[in-house]
Amino acid sequence: MPFPATRLRRLRSTPVLRDLVRETRLHASDLVLPLFVQSAAGRQPIAALPGVERLSISAAVEEAGAAQALGLPAVQPE
Numbered sequence: 001m002p003f004p005a006t007r008l009r010r011l012r013s014t015p016v017l018r019d020l021v022r023e024t025r026l027h028a029s030d031l032v033l034p035l036f037v038q039s040a041a042g043r044q045p046i047a048a049l050p051g052v053e054r055l056s057i058s059a060a061v062e063e064a065g066a067a068q069a070l071g072l073p074a075v076q077p078e
Helices: 015-021 057-069
Strands: 043-045 053-055
Touching: 053 057
Parallel strands: none
Antiparallel strands: 043 053
16 A cells, blocks of 8 residues: 555644644653863863853852752752
8 A cells, every 4th residue: 555645634633632642752851961060160161062161069069959940850869
């Protein structure tokens, strides 16, 4: 049987049905925040990663706290 020329989309006609048949869901609990920590004070940009910085220990703790507040489990203390 050849592939149909028209694709039937009756299961995706309304937002409620699209949510019902969605295959992939992405939540904050699925994410990981990489933190690059250095012993020196302050923040140092990483040339190979634009917008990413090496953080001092205290700045990394602050970033981890902000990430935890957003629901990222990879930085939650246990």
